[in-house]
Amino acid sequence: MKNDHPYLRRKTPEELLEEIAQSKRGKLKLYVGAAPGVGKTYKILQDAQDLKKEGADIVIGLIETHGRIETEAQMGDLEQVPLKSINYKGKQFYELNVDKIITRKPEIVLVDELAHTNIKGSLNPKRYMDVEDLLEAGISVFSAVNIQHLESVNDIVQQISGIKVRERLPDTFIQKANEIQLIDVTPETLRKRLAEGKIYAPVKIEQSLNNFFTTAKLSALRELALREVADDVDVRIEQISGEVINGPIGVHEKILVCVHYGPTAEKLIRRGWRMAHRLKADLFILNVSSGNSHMIGPEREQKLEQWKLLAEQFNAAFIVEKQGKRKPAEVIIQIAKKHHITQILLGQSARTRWEEIRKGSIVNMIMRETSNIDIHIVADGR
Structure with missing residues (x-):
């Protein structure tokens, strides 16, 4: 037996x-x-x-x-x-x-x-x-x-x-x-x-x-x-006490941090890691590549390299996804479903920089198309 x-x-x-x-x-x-x-x-x-x-x-x-x-x-x-x-x-x-x-x-x-x-x-x-x-x-x-x-x-x-x-x-x-x-x-x-x-x-x-x-x-x-x-x-x-024998409390928690080419991306990644560390959750970092960034090629590559290094430090999965003809929100939703994400972190500026539609459309679309996912909006100044 x-x-x-x-x-x-x-x-x-x-x-x-x-x-x-x-x-x-x-x-x-x-x-x-x-x-x-x-x-x-x-x-x-x-x-x-x-x-x-x-x-x-x-x-x-x-x-x-x-x-x-x-x-x-x-x-x-x-x-x-x-x-x-x-x-x-x-x-x-x-x-x-x-x-x-x-x-x-x-x-x-x-x-x-x-x-x-x-x-x-x-x-x-x-x-x-x-x-x-x-x-x-x-x-x-x-x-x-x-x-x-x-x-x-x-x-x-x-x-x-x-x-x-x-x-x-x-x-x-x-x-x-x-x-x-x-x-x-x-x-x-x-x-x-x-x-x-x-x-x-x-x-x-x-x-x-x-x-x-x-x-x-x-x-x-x-x-x-x-x-x-x-x-x-x-x-x-x-x-030491053995309270995690049956798995940590947050074993099913998976956090997705969405970063764009702005000044607060690294801050968002660090915030995501702190949440993941406290919840004992897996951490994913997503960059939606639209091809129309204000940054030129070398600058963009340098940013991506910085994010990859942070992801390695935090044992996070780093994902670069081409937007193609999809809306950014659609890309986020597809990635979230693929990896069974439970929490999403967005920068405050992401709503305006990633999509022209006003009033937090990315958040609204994610909420309509998913279930059991918490969405956190991190202010630029925090």
């Missing part, structure tokens, strides 16, 4: 190989903060010193002290693997030396500023990719990142701070972390540290206090960090 109980089912060879690979993989511990100066690097070094006293083989791969005296002092006598020197355009740059660390093969390596973009000539374009190589080599990594560097919150952070964060990393990489520790201080404490010269050089203090480090902005970023870490904890508790 066959028993399909999840605990008694015989594992497939693929599942066994995956378990073996995971057991050999290094562990990733992330220190997450709401803003620079909360003490992430200091806490990494403090934990490293404690582990060293307990006999752990732990080294510094790359630590950015930013000239902070207390942080530099915390490095103490920890072994440092020499950085890799790279000459680029006549200047010397120093990056994480992945090969030397793998050769040294410590138990744990400290790697700061996870979202950093490496200089050309490095092993990988991004530091989080370096960390992935170290983890695959069986080396555990302690690393740090600020909440504003997560890809999916990019638009929210820009709205809060007025700053477009250019160095970003995929949320899917963050989800690989075995442990996430929030390093939290109040906005008042952070502003006090800044005023005392413990975060930036004196010439940057006044400008920072009045721009990024206002109480309102720091409070909003802190709330965002707390919420993101809380969501991560919820997912982990759910996995």
